[in-house]
Amino acid sequence: MLNQVHKQKKIIVADADTWSCEELVKLLKSGGFTNIAVANDGSKVYEVLRLYQDNPNDLGVVIIDEDLPQCHIKEMCKSLSHENGGIFLSFIILRKEQAQEPEALGLGSEYQTYEIFKPYRFQELLQLVGFLLVLKHERFLRFQQQEKLITELSTRKLLDAKLKYMVAHDDLTGLLNRHSLEQHLRLVLHKNGKLLQNGALLFIDLDRFGLVNDIEGFDAADRLLVEVVTVIRKAVHGMGLFARIGSDELCLYLDQSSPEQAKAVSEQITRQLESFRFRVRDASYNITASIGIAMLVSPETVKHPAELISKGHQACTIAKKKGRNKIWLYCEEDQAFQERQRDAYWVPVIREALSNNRFFLAFQPIVNLQDGTISHHEVLIRMKTVDGKIITPGEFIPVAERMGLIHGIELWVIEKSIEFLAALPSRFSHVSLAINLSGNAFQDDAIVRFIQQKLEMSWVSPDRLTFEITETAAVENFDRTRIMINQLRALGCHFALDDFGAGFCSFNYLKKFPVDYVKIDGQFIRNLVDDETDQVLVRSMHQIAQRLGKKTIAEYVETPKAITILRDIGINYGQGYILGRPDPELSSQQHFLLNDIKIN
Template sequence: MMLSKSLQRKKIIIAGLDSKLVIAIEAMLLRKGFSNLSFANECADIYRIIRPFAENSVDLGLVIVDEFLPGGDVGHMCTSLSRENNGIALPFIILKAESSDQLNDSIQSSGDLIYDLYASFREAELLILVELLLVLKNERYLRNQQQEKLISELATRKLLDAKLKYLIAHDELTGLMNRANLEQHIRLSLMRFKALHQNGALLLIDLDRFGLINDLEGFDVADRLIIEVVALIRKTLTRDVFFARIDSDEFCLYFENVSLTQAKESAEAIRKSLDECRFTTGDVCYNITASIGIAALPTQKVIVHPEELISKAHQACYLAKQNGRNMVWIYNEDDKAIKERHRDVFWVPLIREALVDKNFFLVFQPVINLKSGIVSHYEVLIRMRGQADSVIHPIEFIPVAERMGLIHCIDIWVVENAIDFLAALPVEMSDVCLAINLSGFAFQDGSLLPTLKRKLDLSWVNADRITFEITETAAVDNFDQTRQMINKIRALGCHFALDDFGAGFCSFNYLKKFPVDYVKIDGQFIRNLVNDETDQVLVKSMADVARKLGKKTVAEFIEVPQVIPILVSLGIEYGQGYLFGKPCRELIDGGRVPLAHFSNESETKSHFSYNRLD
C-alpha cells in the first residue's frame, strides 16, 4: 500500500515499557517514511501529546501502546479516544504479551479503529496495520467533513428558503407587506365585505418629490428616508391596519371596518406628521410631504379585484398631486378629472388605431380677401372617421392626445398629409396655399423640423405655399423656444400666423418680437362686432398695431354679412368663417367667393342652419 505524503506526516505516538521494542518500532517507521513520532511512558503522556489536537484532529495519526502502560486504564483510554461521537476517532494498536488473551469485549465493541498485535510481531505486519489504520482514519475524517458540509448546506438552504418565503410577501428594506401580499389580504377582506357588509378604506401615500432627494443625495440616503417615514407612519397609526410598500416611494394602508370619516382622519394625521417632520442629511434639511389618495368601501361600482381598489386610490392620489401636493383626496366617480382620465383611457387606443389605419383625414376652410372675395388660402383642419361613416371632430380627441403624449404624432401626420395634398394638386392649382394648425406642443418635438425639410425636398412643394398657425397662448407659454423654432421654419420659406390673438391677453410687446406673418383675431371679438362698439375699438387697435408691424390680419368666426364692411373699415384684410364656407374635403371651385352673394338675408340664414364644429 502506497501512502500519500500527507498521511506519512501524521502524528504517531509510541507508548511502551520495553525500550528495545520502542526503538525497534521507531526504526521500522522511520524506514517507511514516518517521521512525526512522539513517545510516552505512561497514559498521562499520551493525553498530554494529543491535547493540542483536541479541536482539530486531522494531523493526529494513531497510537501504538503497550497493554500494560502505567498511569491509567489503557482499555478505557482506547475506547473513549477512538469513538467518533464525543471522541477524536484516534486509532490504537495495542501491543500484547504472548501470554495475553484476545482483547476484552468492551474494547472490541468500540469500533474498527482498535487492533491488537503481539509484541513478537513481524515488521511487515506492523507496517500494514499502521497504514491501514491511517487510511481508515483519513476516510472517516473525510466522511465526517462531507456530513458536516451537507448539514451546513442544508441549514443554509433552509435559511435561504425561509428568507425567500419572507421576501415573497414582504419588502426587503422596510419589512412591510409587498403589493402581492397586500392584494391577498384585500381579496379576503372583499369576500368578508360581501358577506358581512363591512366598511373599509385604502390609503395610498406617495411622497412628494422623493425623486429629487434620490437624485441629489443618492440611494443610501433615500433608503434611510424611507425607513424613517415608515417608522413615523407606524407611530401615527392608532388602529390595526395592513401596511404595505408597493413602490419606491408609495405605501398603502388598508383599514378594515372603518368609515370614510375615520379613514380621512387617519390620512390627515399621517399627512400632518410627515409635514412636520424634518429629514436631515449632512448640512441639508428636507421637508417631507405626502399626497394621499383614499378609496373607500362601499363604492358606486362593485369592486371585485384588489387592483380596482388600489387603482382608485392611485387616481385620487394623482389628483392630490395635481391640486398642489401635501393634501388628502377622496376618490369620487363624479370628479371631472376622474372622468377625464377614463376618457383618456377610452380615446388613446382609438387615436393610435386612427394613425395606423389612416382613419384621419383633412378638411379645408377658405380664408377670404374681404375686399376682392378671392380665396387667399385654406386653413387645414383634421377629422377622424368614426363608426358608420360618422365624423369625429378634434375637440373630442386633441385634448386627449395632448395629455397622453400622442399630439406629436398627429402634428407630424397633419404636416405630411397637407404637403402631400399640395403636391397632388394639378398644375393649374399650383397657387393654392394652406395654413396648417400646429399644437402648442409642436415646437417641443425635435423631429418636426427635419420631417418638414425632408417632406418639402421630396414633394417639390414650394415652402411659400405653407403657413403654420400657432395659438397665442401656446406661443407665449414657451416664448424663446417657440420663436427659435419659428425662425428656423421660416428660413425654409414657410409663413406663420398667430391664431386666437387677443384670447390670451397677449401683450403687444410679444407681438412686436414674434416672427409671424399673419395675426388671426379671435372670434370672440368678431361674433358681436356689429352691435358692440367696444369690440370695434379693440379690433381696430389690433389691426392698426399689426399693420404698423407689417403683419396681415385675419378675422375669424365671420357668420353674418353685415360684419364684412365693418371689418374692411377697421382695416382687417382677410376673413374666415361659416359665412364663406364650412370645412370640407374639396376646395372652392374657381377660388373666389362673390361677396355680393351674402347681401340676401334669406340666403345668409340658410348658411347658418348648422353649428360650428371646428
C-alpha cells in the first residue's frame, strides 16, 4: 500500500520536450509526489543518479521519453533495473504511439520496465508510479533478507571452517595439536603396515623453557614458542607432520626416513636453534632443545600412535638426562630405557607396599672395635612381596629416589623406628638407632617438625637417634643440609656422614659439617687387608676426623684380620656381616650383649 514514505522517493522525469516535462511534473505533484528531478538528456539523468550512488534505496522511478537525446534506454535499463543489481530502479518509457510490441527493447521480466503510449491517461500514470514505488520497496526488502541470509550463511561457514581448524590445530603456533597428530599417525601406521615403509618421530623439548616463562612471563614465553617454531620450520624446509603436543613439547614426523636421516634433521634443528637468540627488552636467551627419536620400522608392530610418541618422549627424557641439547635414539636394549622400564614396574609395587604395610625394618649392629660392645644399630628397610619374597633396598630405593617416592618411605622408617624404641622395655633404654636420610629429605622443611612431634609423643630421648646422609647427597645440597643438621642436633639427635671418601673435596666439607660420626666408604675397607694404599687412606681419614672431634665407623668389615688392622689404625666402630647381619628381631636380648666375635 502506497504511503508517505513511498511518495518521498526521488522520481526522475526525463523528456527533451519542455512543455511535456512540465505537464508530467504538475501531474505528479497533484498526486502527492514532491521529490522530483528533471533531465532533458541522458547525461542529466546520470548526474542525478550519481547523487544517490551511496543510497540507491532513496530512488523511486524514472519516467523517460523514448526519444531522449544522448540516451541508450536499453543499456540504462539493463544496468539499473535488473533485480540482481540491488538498485531496483523502475523505468516508465513514454512512447509516441503503439507501433511496437512491448518486447521491442529485448529485456526479460527480470527488468522492471513499463511502457505507456501517448496520449496517456493521467490517472493511469499516477497509479503506475504508485504501484512501482510499492513494488520497488518490496523488492528491496526481499533483497535485504537475501543478503542477510547469505551473510549469515557465509559467517556460519567461516565459523565452521575456523572451528574445524581450531579443533585440529594449536591456536598459538598454528601447528597440528596432539589429537590431530595421532589421527595422521593412525593413517601412517596403516599405510606403513601395508607398504613396508619406515618413518621417524622427532620428539622436541625446549631446554629450560620454564626459566623464560618464570622470569619474563607468559606472553614472552608464548612469543618464544612461536619464534622457535618458525626457526624449526625453516630448518626442516617444511618437511613432515609438525605438531605441538605440550607446553614446550613439539613432534615432527618424517615419512620414509632412516635413523641416519632422522639424526641429520635433528642435528640441523639443534644447529639452527643454537644460532637463534630470543630477546626480551635488554635480555638475550640462548635456546636449545633435547630431541628424542623413535623409529617406525614396518616389520615391527606399533598398535597406537601414542606408543610411538611415548617412545620419542622416553628418548627425549634420556637426552635431557645426558646434559640437554642432545639427540637420543630410542632402543629397547638401551640401559637407560631398561632403567625406565624398571622404574615403571617398581613404582606401583612401592606404592602398594606403603599402602599395605609390606615394608619392615632390619637392624645391623655397629660395634665398638675396642671392647666389642654394640654402640648402636643401623636401621635398614626391607620389602615383603605378596608371595613372601624379601626385597632388599638396593632394588627399590634408587627407583623411589628417582620417582619421588622416597619421602614417603623415609617418613615411614622414621615413624616405625621411633615406635620401635618406644616399645622396648626400660632395660633396653640404652639402645639407639641410626636412620638413613636421602638428599631429598633435606629439602623438606616439615621433616624436622615431624621428627620432633614423634619424639615428644613417644617420650623417646632424641640422643637415641642418629641420622645418616651420604657425602655426595650432603655436598649437592650443602647449605640446606648444614641448616637441617644443626636443627636436628639442636633437638638432641646425632649425625653421621655416610660413604665418606666416595665424593670429592671430602676433607673440605668434613670440617664444615657438624656431624658426630664419619662412616668410611666400603670401597676402602673391602680390600684393606691386601691393599696398603687403602690402609694409608683409611688412616688419614681417621686421623683427620679424630682431630675434628668426630668418631669413625668402618663399613663392610668382613674378616677378623680387617678388624685387627682397623683397631690398630684406631677406628672407633665397625659394621659388617662378621659383626652382625641385618635382623628384624632386635628385641632378642643377645643383640644387646657383648658380641660373640673375639677381637684379638
